[in-house]
Amino acid sequence: MARPQISDSRIREYCGLFGVFGRSDASELAFLGIYAQQHRGQEAAGICTSDSRILRRHAKLGLTTQVFDGDVLNSLKGHAAIGHVRYSTTGSCNEINSQPLMVTSAHGQMAVAHNGNLVNAAEHRNALEARGAIFQTSSDTEVILHLLASPEHANTSDPLGAVMRELSGAFSLLFIFPDRIEAVRDRHGLRPLCIGKLADGKFVIASETCALDMVDAEYVRDVAPGEIVTLSETGMSTRMFVDASEVKPAHCIFEHVYFADPSSNVFGQNAHAFRVASGRQLAREAPANADFVIPVPNCARCAAIGYSEESGLPRGRGFTTSHYAGRSFIMPTQRERDLAVRMKLNVIREAVQGKRLVVVEDSVVRGTTTRGKMGALRKAGAKEIHLRVASPPIMHPCYFGIDFPDPSKLVAPTRTIEEIRDYLEVDSLAYLSHEGMLACAKQHADNYCTACFSGNYPIQVTTPQDKLALER
């Protein structure tokens, strides 16, 4: 019997997590907490609550405000809640993969929300299936619940710790059981996860601090790499699931470059401050003779501030943003290819006409969108375009939760800088250096994962073929 190629690894997506324990308005706080992190995932949203006896769950495809309304939040009764938003990766929208994932085992109900990606999920899944397990989703997260339910872990003194030790890869996790929430971060701290405190002393957990701001919680500290934090009726308790010697920080530098909200602190540093610093560094590394600096909205705005400050070039505005562009709209006729760019950005022709521009971009992935934007500036009459990218060229796949396209579709791996410049049709092009990027980071360079830029993976990945695995 032919068996479809199965792999959990296709779920390579950003996600945002939020948890709260001990509040009668738990579902509402969870809603606000994931809403504040909507930039971490726009495909699906879900919340699971506990009233200490029963778990309740609501999760669907859509934005947080589409998935939930007052009635639904009211029906999610309970004093504890975890929430999850998931990033859209083209074609993989699938209601059945919506999180939190909720199941029943011999030990009762449990649900989990996951940010990150396991690199040994396929091995676990194969082993579990060999023992008779059935899988209803294509997500690596289901593996975690199977492991938790299996007697060899369930019957140990700390089943959760035991299972966490078996997982390899990136995992910031929030579990909810009828009586408690458990927050876990892998021993590399690849994805962010932090603890906040509400005015009444109750604790919340979030991927980013912007979610703490939304619910008026004060930042307490990050969940440490290798730590399990428990929220229950007795307050907060903590334990490490690995020895201190096994903790090897490898924080995803791309969270700072692009992903985190500028208002958030992740890995002990403000994302806005990191980006301003990267812009300054970029100005030092790659100055340009120009009339002014413009960012590509919205992500490069912080880096453009830094570039402007350091270079002394005034900062202008070249694009306006449409806030109304949702899912791509299919035209009846085949229209020209740059329509998609124009439907998201308008160029301020008057501002760029005849001007020599430094254009600051946070990163370049495939290059096609950047090329469209540069073309729009050129068409509007820009005299010179000096593209400055506030991160190094992206050369390698991420196995830890970022869904970059196949390396074959990245613009950088197969081209020299000059060839990229030529492809993007700009007058000059410079990327931030690897060292320059790390110089902007607060922690020691060894504490970051820069694999997408450098190819140095903090964890050995033995099954790169997973990248090509079919989705079912």
Place this chain on the structure above:
Amino acid sequence: MARPQISDSRIREYCGLFGVFGRSDASELAFLGIYAQQHRGQEAAGICTSDSRILRRHAKLGLTTQVFDGDVLNSLKGHAAIGHVRYSTTGSCNEINSQPLMVTSAHGQMAVAHNGNLVNAAEHRNALEARGAIFQTSSDTEVILHLLASPEHANTSDPLGAVMRELSGAFSLLFIFPDRIEAVRDRHGLRPLCIGKLADGKFVIASETCALDMVDAEYVRDVAPGEIVTLSETGMSTRMFVDASEVKPAHCIFEHVYFADPSSNVFGQNAHAFRVASGRQLAREAPANADFVIPVPNCARCAAIGYSEESGLPRGRGFTTSHYAGRSFIMPTQRERDLAVRMKLNVIREAVQGKRLVVVEDSVVRGTTTRGKMGALRKAGAKEIHLRVASPPIMHPCYFGIDFPDPSKLVAPTRTIEEIRDYLEVDSLAYLSHEGMLACAKQHADNYCTACFSGNYPIQVTTPQDKLALER
């Protein structure tokens, strides 16, 4: 940790099944097949197809024509399909329980659709959970897939047969694997399941023969109690999963009394013919002095034909039916209690005014609806109402797939016939005798399950507490 009371037994619902193998229009035939059996389940509909490599599934809450459209059917590619409709039981509407239920195991993908109810699902589930299994639904059907995936069965020469032998209760099942469909019927044949042949020689499977008529298939024979029928590229093959000695037919007599479409043959007998016979028998057992006979639409129309024929009383029409009443409509204000009845039935006042009526009903469950209908006739001026019920009083719960209310809510167990007559406010009342009912059936009386009337269960049910289990 408090554990929620878990039981599979709450899924006590009628369902309809349809399967087809070897047709390029498989999804479309499956759609027609379940559409024709919509009376067996109006809560949810689903289809799972195989293109010999991959299974695809679409299932949602709603009527068949609401769940599917041409685009969805087109997307369900493949030459094989199984479909399922499910009955609505108040409050238990739950998308996640929609069937066919599809999973992946070590042996690839599989999906199943179930009509019936297992009585040992809780035991299996407990054992499976003890071994680490996790459950994502509250349906007993998920148990079957776990058993199939478990190595102790998967590694036998006939895993399906091995699992079927472990199931106790009512189960007509349709499985789809990438390369085949398997149709199974429990050793009692509690629920119907039949085989049909299309003009091109391909086989279909259906709960009722009315689905064969819809797709222009010729009736071949019933799937036998204890039989597994396989449809694959090599055609149809068959095997018994129990010894002949263990086959103990116990066909649900309620399929004949109420549930099957009058045009369907189930258990080797036409439902319409059974009901006409029951009406004749009723007329012999309980004649009445009246002007004419009217049925309660629509189910009792066949029995009324029989009563009229045997009694010589002309058959009239007292009610007209609204075809537009969907889910109950909630009025802003509290209106009188019989509105619900009136929104489904109009009384033809002119036809019943001043008349002595024999009203034929197929069965009486709680009595409240019947009471409303009798009240409407009385209000319209009926002079005498002689209610004749074409089945015995319902006294006992069904554990095999019919969702009767708690015995405490049935009208019959706690009342004498005279007390029921008084409650229903009719001039006379008679039920068909148990023997009279069985006399209408074609097979020997021992071949039927009459437990809801008689309390004689064909299978010992050891966990009656299941009836009270909470749904999660």
Place this chain on the structure above:
Amino acid sequence: MARPQISDSRIREYCGLFGVFGRSDASELAFLGIYAQQHRGQEAAGICTSDSRILRRHAKLGLTTQVFDGDVLNSLKGHAAIGHVRYSTTGSCNEINSQPLMVTSAHGQMAVAHNGNLVNAAEHRNALEARGAIFQTSSDTEVILHLLASPEHANTSDPLGAVMRELSGAFSLLFIFPDRIEAVRDRHGLRPLCIGKLADGKFVIASETCALDMVDAEYVRDVAPGEIVTLSETGMSTRMFVDASEVKPAHCIFEHVYFADPSSNVFGQNAHAFRVASGRQLAREAPANADFVIPVPNCARCAAIGYSEESGLPRGRGFTTSHYAGRSFIMPTQRERDLAVRMKLNVIREAVQGKRLVVVEDSVVRGTTTRGKMGALRKAGAKEIHLRVASPPIMHPCYFGIDFPDPSKLVAPTRTIEEIRDYLEVDSLAYLSHEGMLACAKQHADNYCTACFSGNYPIQVTTPQDKLALER
């Protein structure tokens, strides 16, 4: 400038009306009133209420229970309400034509709901447009509001009466103004309209008495042809808008033959009783040698009762009805032509196999559906089929509100009875005679419009070209 062909005449549809004055639950009663008359129109539903100061309106395409819910009914505040359901005519579904149609004029707000069809709407519309009027719908109803607002009528002592005298054709109308409801019936009484009284003495108006039953109102009397009935704070008052000499009853006989609910009394006679009588008459006119009589569901069931009673042939059941067939479902592939029939009706093969059947049908329009049904019986093994139609052949168009297809598409005008029999593939065929049909009616034959059968139009129609007018 090319001008599109404009005509009001394409709106040839059945509709149902309901009005109530002086009840705090007016919108709810209106909902029930039009729900009960859903058989008169399944395309669109609407309600307009008055709180004595302001009119509020909600109208949409869809069934009554789809268009309204508790929230909408609550928002339709006021003590007075009129409601409307409209029949679906293929391709003319158009939200903007939904009724009641509500406008503001110099005299304030007003709304109207219309059952029937005007034959001089085009002339009025042309005259109004010549004076500068603009039209937002393609409905003849908008003409009525324009006439009411025009100074030449508005400034008379009885503007409504003046306008009604200018209308030619079929019109049962319900108007709502902030302070009153006015119910009008054309001088021929072509469409039904009756008055009912609630237990608290408040009055309601409805097309059919089945709506009175639904709201527990007692039948008072019909609105007379040529009468205007006013419901207001001062109760009910009445006036004639034409002289008694101009009242020429011409009640649509097709309401009795087919359209009214069997439980309704229209034109002073119960529809069920008429149909039973027509079946008896048919049996006398066209006896048949057969085993039993079956009706084509559901409309011919009453006539079949009559045929059975008179002929002495027992009445059986040949078809079961699906209640789940909504709008036609489009299959991905081109399936055989009789699928549509099968999706609505199942034949009880066992009941008809080898039998000689009298099949009673209420009427035959195009013949294609009847042909499909007869084919299904034949396929199920019927030995002989004697089709008996409880009305004469339909030969002529209706200009008064029934949307028959073009005469060229009717089966009868171009064929002899024998040719129709041949086309329908039945063993014998007989229609009820014209005299026979009228003999079943309670009033004098002159009081009915039988134009679709006889071609005798009670009103001269001068613009038959309207039939071909395009819809915009």
Place this chain on the structure above:
Amino acid sequence: MARPQISDSRIREYCGLFGVFGRSDASELAFLGIYAQQHRGQEAAGICTSDSRILRRHAKLGLTTQVFDGDVLNSLKGHAAIGHVRYSTTGSCNEINSQPLMVTSAHGQMAVAHNGNLVNAAEHRNALEARGAIFQTSSDTEVILHLLASPEHANTSDPLGAVMRELSGAFSLLFIFPDRIEAVRDRHGLRPLCIGKLADGKFVIASETCALDMVDAEYVRDVAPGEIVTLSETGMSTRMFVDASEVKPAHCIFEHVYFADPSSNVFGQNAHAFRVASGRQLAREAPANADFVIPVPNCARCAAIGYSEESGLPRGRGFTTSHYAGRSFIMPTQRERDLAVRMKLNVIREAVQGKRLVVVEDSVVRGTTTRGKMGALRKAGAKEIHLRVASPPIMHPCYFGIDFPDPSKLVAPTRTIEEIRDYLEVDSLAYLSHEGMLACAKQHADNYCTACFSGNYPIQVTTPQDKLALER
């Protein structure tokens, strides 16, 4: 009879217009044209097309991408199209007011889309109603169509010109007739309207030039105040509907201050450039001792550039914007009042903590939102907040299409600057001077309407009571 208070004047909203003639992809271009102007109206969108014989229309509540899809655009056949987007004013969402408004008159079909507000619509409506006209909407736009259809205009040599001369107020209009499009601008040019040319020589009309950019059209010129531009098979032609002496430009300065997209040129000047100049002027008029300048996103970003350039203070970023905030979300519980602000803006705490900020805002209306934003900065630790508003205080109502709240709800009319500063809880507050604002505008000061700031209305408004008129 009590008559509801009727007024057209409540429709005081921004809108965006787009028209195109002579293109087979007319509906698609119209879609893109109104999509690009979505910032001018998010409540409803509509398109009306002509195939030279018949007009077709689709208009609904919702964003452009929600109202239209490929199928709908395909169904809007024709070579000519006009489109319309409408601004949301709380509580007045009403499908029936959706534009383009399409009607039929004696002269055939026509449709119109309107940006602006008539100040003599009530008078015209009263006169029209007195002559018998009926109105189906509460929009002033319906008046225009009535006037066009009325014989006294329709029978003149230039009906459109004649009607335009009768209108008083702000009106940029697009008409579509089967054979042509007509674009009109009132004699004050209160609202923008411009002409563009596609690569193939076909003309388009749009409110703002950003719509020309979207469809790749080149800007030709503005429609002149008092001009009618006709697009037809014979190309573009033009005429004035008033004498040159009556043309009195009074361009709405608020289009420059706030409303137009920064990339658009309106009234012959780029909106971005105007705003940068206003920021510069503001820096000169009201310097501040601070660490850096931050804009309130997104509208004040251009003015902040100017303030930064002129003051030499660096430009920072204090807020990040959520792109996911749609219609306000109702929480089950009553949450603190500034939640709404936080759901739209995140403060970058790290950037503002301990800093002295110049915060640039484009304008202040009620003050409540600004107050919330200032509070958020304060809470995040800002040391000093110097609020600089790039326009004068709003003191008076607009009768020409901007829906300001009642003057009683504006923050400025009843407070001194010091009192406003106190209310907003900032350390210093300055508004741009009236002269300063006009100095940034390219045209002579007399050519602008500054009524909302100055009270100098370019047109005498005689019915200020209209402001209080009820909506029906």
